[in-house]
Ligand SMILES: Cc1cc2nc3c(=O)[nH]c(=O)nc-3n(C[C@H](O)[C@H](O)[C@H](O)COP(=O)(O)OP(=O)(O)OC[C@H]3O[C@@H](n4cnc5c(N)ncnc54)[C@H](O)[C@@H]3O)c2cc1C
Ligand code: FES
């Protein structure tokens with residue numbers, strides 16, 4: 060359980076790091092918290108020739124509020140997100156998702172950027188970022204581009220990021236009044252990853268009707284996705300038990316559901332319905348000013 | 352190819368030339384000879400290798416030693432020198448002794464360091480909060496009940512001192 064030998068770089072700023080990824084591209088791996096990469100390297104499932112440790116780039120750490128958005132640096136740890144007063148106040152869903160990741164030690168090291176770039180099919184942040192309609196910022200020496208979360212996750216462990224790009228920050232729109240969000244997850248008991256994770260965000264409008272809704276799903280398919288048919292079933296309607304039940308029943312519609320030793324595809328579909336209903340109920344309650 | 356790192360472990364400064372692929376747990380055990388930090392699963396799941404890096408509990412089998420360059424590390428060997436220990440055992444260590452918080456002891460160093468971080472963050476944890484805080488530390492012997500009681504003992508002792 061010792062990684063294969065590699066050449067190690069620890070750039071102190073983003074420019075230096077960008078030059079290194081440009082030079083070593085495909086043969087290099089970025090190292091952030093190391094909680095996805097190092098386990099793979101120890102199993103020799105990954106044996107990069109170069110490791111570029113971006114952990115010392117101060118500018119990529121921390122959360123701030125800017126123009127109605129939370130801007131979260133790629134190297135912000137799960138613990139920092141979970142315990143940030145700013146995140147708790149502005150975007151409870153996100154703090155809730157961070158708090159559900161792995162265990163204390165994993166949250167102390169793992170980072171937002173690493174989780175999104177890795178795109179594990181059972182990771183928690185992808186569902187949250189989809190429901191929040193966040194933008195993921197990728198930077199190369201040629202400049203930056205903002206990728207909508209809805210386009211970012213392409214396939215199993217595959218995203219829109221190019222080898223010469225570094226994920227530098229995530230921008231999360233801060234919801235206005237009458238909005239609420241929640242994350243609900245069934246843990247796979249051994250690893251802590253999501254068997255099913257559902258992020259729901261709801262805005263209530265006139266007559267308590269659902270003005271807008273977004274549902275992000277993880278653990279269910281090869282990559283996280285928006286449950287579009289369920290969203291359509293809810294939009295413009297007044298929420299009640301029957302409607303929520305019907306909509307929650309559609310969150311895996313048209314989706315090629317994963318089945319593995321931890322749970323069959325049928326089991327995941329059944330559980331997805333239950334957790335979607337719970338996430339929606341909590342999001343609606345919070346949008347209405349109640350605690351949930 | 353050696354890389355130079357400087358770390359402070361249990362209050363003592365070390366400078367070492369190491370291979371970049373050396374894991375922190377192997378650095379502590381094999382280079383510094385601090386074998387109190389255990390290796391259980393090697394796969395980031397059991398928490399036996401937990402140490403504090405700059406005050407936060409970390410699985411040292413899932414961190415390169417070079418990532419710790421410039422950091423302060425506390426292992427089980429260093430707990431008696433922390434302010435909370437006040438010259439004796441650390442109250443969490445004492446709790447494990449008094450409340451029978453261990454059987455074989457394999458998980459104990461990691462378990463204790465996770466508990467130390469918890470009590471620094473939250474001096475009055477509920478039982479559920481204690482269980483949540485040690486969720487990354489597996490114990491095959493105790494069934495956890497006595498571990499929870501050990502942490503409760505330490506929390507009480509630390510609180511009584513502050514008054
Ligand atoms: C025991 C255990 C339990 C876990 N449980 C969960 C869980 O319940 N839910 C969950 O979501 N996750 C879980 N994880 C994964 C954890 O959240 C990881 O920390 C996370 O997936 C990766 O973040 P990292 O910073 O550690 O990335 P690293 O491991 O450092 O990197 C992961 C990958 O992303 C790339 N990368 C990293 N940063 C960037 C960047 N800024 N730009 C471009 N590419 C980058 C790396 O090159 C690498 O390929 C668990 C991990 C462990 C070990
Ligand atoms: S040995 Fe590090 S987590 Fe098990």
Ligand code: FES
Nearest residue numbers: 454456490491492
């Ligand atoms: S006391 Fe034996 S593993 Fe915990």
